[in-house]
Amino acid sequence: DTTVKQNPRYKLARVGKPVNLICSQTMNHDTMYWYQKKPNQAPKLLLFYYDKILNREADTFEKFQSSRPNNSFCSLYIGSAGLEYSAMYLCASSRLGGYYAEQFFGPGTRLTVL
Amino acid sequence: QQKVQQSPESLSVPEGGMASFNCTSSDRNFQYFWWYRQHSGEGPKALMSIFSDGDKKEGRFTAHLNKASLHVSLHIRDSQPSDSALYFCAAQANYGNEKITFGAGTKLTIKP
Numbered sequence: 001d002t003t004v005k006q007n008p009r010y011k012l013a014r015v016g017k018p019v020n021l022i023c024s025q026t027m028n029h030d031t032m033y034w035y036q037k038k039p040n041q042a043p044k045l046l047l048f049y050y051d052k053i054l055n056r057e058a059d060t061f062e063k064f065q066s067s068r069p070n071n072s073f074c075s076l077y078i079g080s081a082g083l084e085y086s087a088m089y090l091c092a093s094s095r096l097g098g099y100y101a102e103q104f105f106g107p108g109t110r111l112t113v114l
Numbered sequence: 115q116q117k118v119q120q121s122p123e124s125l126s127v128p129e130g131g132m133a134s135f136n137c138t139s140s141d142r143n144f145q146y147f148w149w150y151r152q153h154s155g156e157g158p159k160a161l162m163s164i165f166s167d168g169d170k171k172e173g174r175f176t177a178h179l180n181k182a183s184l185h186v187s188l189h190i191r192d193s194q195p196s197d198s199a200l201y202f203c204a205a206q207a208n209y210g211n212e213k214i215t216f217g218a219g220t221k222l223t224i225k226p
Contacts, residue, residue, distance in 0.1 A: 004157070031212055040123075042116065042216040043158070043202070050212060090157055100146060100165065100206065103214065105157030 004106035006091050011111045013085075019078040021109045023091030030095060032074040033103065034066065037088040049074060081113045117141045118205050120217035127193050128225050135220045137203030139184040144205035147179060147186040148214060152200040161188075161201075190222075198224045 007022045023032065031050050035043040047056040049068045056064065063085075065077040078085055088110050092103040119138050127133045137147065146165045150158040164170045164177040164186060171177075176189045190197055203217040 035216075040218060042118065042218045045213055045215075048212060055212075092157070094212075100163070102148075102160040102163070105150075105159065107155065107157050 004091055004093055004104050006089075006106035006109050008109060009107065011109055013078075013081045013111060013113050015082060015113055016080050019081050019085070019111060019113075021076040021089055021091075021111070023074045023076070023106055024072050025093040025104070025106075026072060027093060027095070027104065028071060029093035029104070030071070031093060032068065033092040033094075034064070034074070034076045035090040035092065036060075037090055037108070043090060046076070081111075083113050086111060086113045116217065117144065118203055118215050118217040120203050120220050122220060123218075124221040124223070126223045126225060129193060129195060131193050131224075133190040133193050133197065133222055133224075135188045135201055135203070135222075137186045137188075137205075137217055139205045141205070141207075141215075142184065143207045144184065144215065145181050146206040147177075148204040148206070149175075149177060149186075149188050150202040150204060150216075152202065152219075154199075158200075158202055193222075193224045195224045195226055198222055 004025045013019045033048040034046045037043045046060050068074045088108045090108045091106045094101045094103045121136045148163045149161040152158040164179045179186045200219045202219045204214040206214045
């Protein structure tokens with residue numbers, strides 16, 4: 001089974017409110033990633049976990065939080081949503097720390113902030 | 115500036131025809147490339163990787179890498195309606211890195 005699941009598939013949030021997105025995988029992959037995808041733009045890496053170690057990109061460091069309570073689950077947390085957070089959020093996982101390894105993606109969560 | 119540039123932005127090919135995509139990296143550290151495909155309503159799925167100079171063929175798909183120019187291409191022969199999708203090029207650093215950097219994608223439409 002090479003499935004990565006994401007919940008919810010669609011999320012409507014109000015400006016200033018928190019948002020929590022969930023991702024799960026059953027492939028026992030050691031690395032899990034979160035990307036932000038806006039129309040006509042490349043998927044942008046926000047952060048990733050290698051095992052229990054969180055790595056956040058420098059330009060999104062303060063905007064997103066994450067937790068990985070166990071190997072299978074990973075969350076993405078936005079403390080106070082702004083209009084600019086409206087996007088598709090893609091979760092992915094890979095093995096071997098992602099070194100030259102395929103990333104498996106979930107279907108995404110479409111977040112709309114109003 | 116994007117480190118991974120793709121062209122064209124969109125492409126329309128008749129069924130049975132050849133579809134070709136281009137990708138260039140502006141970072142000489144990025145010498146390992148992937149092609150991902152995303153169908154509507156789904157997440158991206160890896161099509162193939164290419165890490166060495168030359169051609170790599172997998173079924174109807176052929177990738178070509180020129181490390182000197184940091185240029186990679188993907189060719190789909192005998193295009194099928196199911197090939198209609200968004201195609202992403204992604205590059206990975208040669209020093210071993212968990213991260214890959216995506217291009218903005220090429221939207222392929224196969225006309226029946």
